[in-house]
Amino acid sequence: MAITLYDLCGRDERLRFSPYCWRVRMALAHKGLSFETVAWRFLEKYVLAFADYDKVPVLTDGDTVVTDSFEIMRYLDRTYPDAPMLGEGASFQRVLFFKHFVERSVTPALFRIVAMDLLNAIHPDDRAYFRETREARFGARLEEVHQPEQGRQQLKQALAPVRELLRESPYLDGEAPSGADYLLFGSLMWAYTVSLEALVETGDPVDAWFTRMLNVHDGIAGNAITVRDL
Structure with missing residues (x-):
């Protein structure tokens, strides 16, 4: 399934600076997962209407939508259990x-x-x-x-x-x-x-x-x- 990360950008679309999106980028790299990004800006809340959320990161994995950086990390651990990041208990x-x-x-x-x-x-x-x-x-x-x-x-x-x-x-x-x-x-x-x-x-x-x-x-x-x- 294709993984897409909606990722905050700055005055240049290539400038990606959100601390929470960087958590997710590093987590995806840790899991060895390929992903695409969609550049998003603060006032483009309508773009995230599908997620019922108004800020990034938002991750889509096929038909699955996950919001909040820590919840995305938990999702990645559950769905792709190799190389766990957060542990249990x-x-x-x-x-x-x-x-x-x-x-x-x-x-x-x-x-x-x-x-x-x-x-x-x-x-x-x-x-x-x-x-x-x-x-x-x-x-x-x-x-x-x-x-x-x-x-x-x-x-x-x-x-x-x-x-x-x-x-x-x-x-x-x-x-x-x-x-x-x-x-x-x-x-x-x-x-x-x-x-x-x-x-x-x-x-x-x-x-x-x-x-x-x-x-x-x-x-x-x-x-x-x-x-x-x-």
């Missing part, structure tokens, strides 16, 4: 905790680093919508939220336990990347794709891990278009 609970950690602690810090770069990376037609919705969420103008140095300090603190783990193993899930790696990588790839801002210090174990992640699965992430290429 206690293992699943731990990766679920890590998902919440990334979304509540890491992603907000990254947003402070790249907020204005992210606005610039978005298609011009979507910028007013993005500004309105994000400023309502943060209760402040994007210019006030954009505090790169403060964000880096917040990120450094949040990643302290990750940093210690990566001193002992090349990936969060051990000798090869898996579910936890993709959850964190998706958010870091989001910031890396839209901004030239340094996220972590050179020599930091997280920086070395990120470089390794860019190169896994035949460089699916390392070969992606970023603002550096535009």
Whole structure:
């Protein structure tokens, strides 16, 4: 069956920056599955009417439609059980905790680093919508939220336990990347794709891990278009 991923794009259709879509891209590569993407923009909610959903990622696998990045990862594990990513029982609970950690602690810090770069990376037609919705969420103008140095300090603190783990193993899930790696990588790839801002210090174990992640699965992430290429 043909697999299609509806994937957020920016001012250039080749610029794909959603952290949640990157989770799914890496998960599909982990499973060795071929897939096509459909570029989608914030205001094209009508395109996703078939899924009864108004944001990406949306994945179609033949007649099956799956929404939400974590649910898509679970679906891929159930449907294509080779090379499992999330585990079951206690293992699943731990990766679920890590998902919440990334979304509540890491992603907000990254947003402070790249907020204005992210606005610039978005298609011009979507910028007013993005500004309105994000400023309502943060209760402040994007210019006030954009505090790169403060964000880096917040990120450094949040990643302290990750940093210690990566001193002992090349990936969060051990000798090869898996579910936890993709959850964190998706958010870091989001910031890396839209901004030239340094996220972590050179020599930091997280920086070395990120470089390794860019190169896994035949460089699916390392070969992606970023603002550096535009």
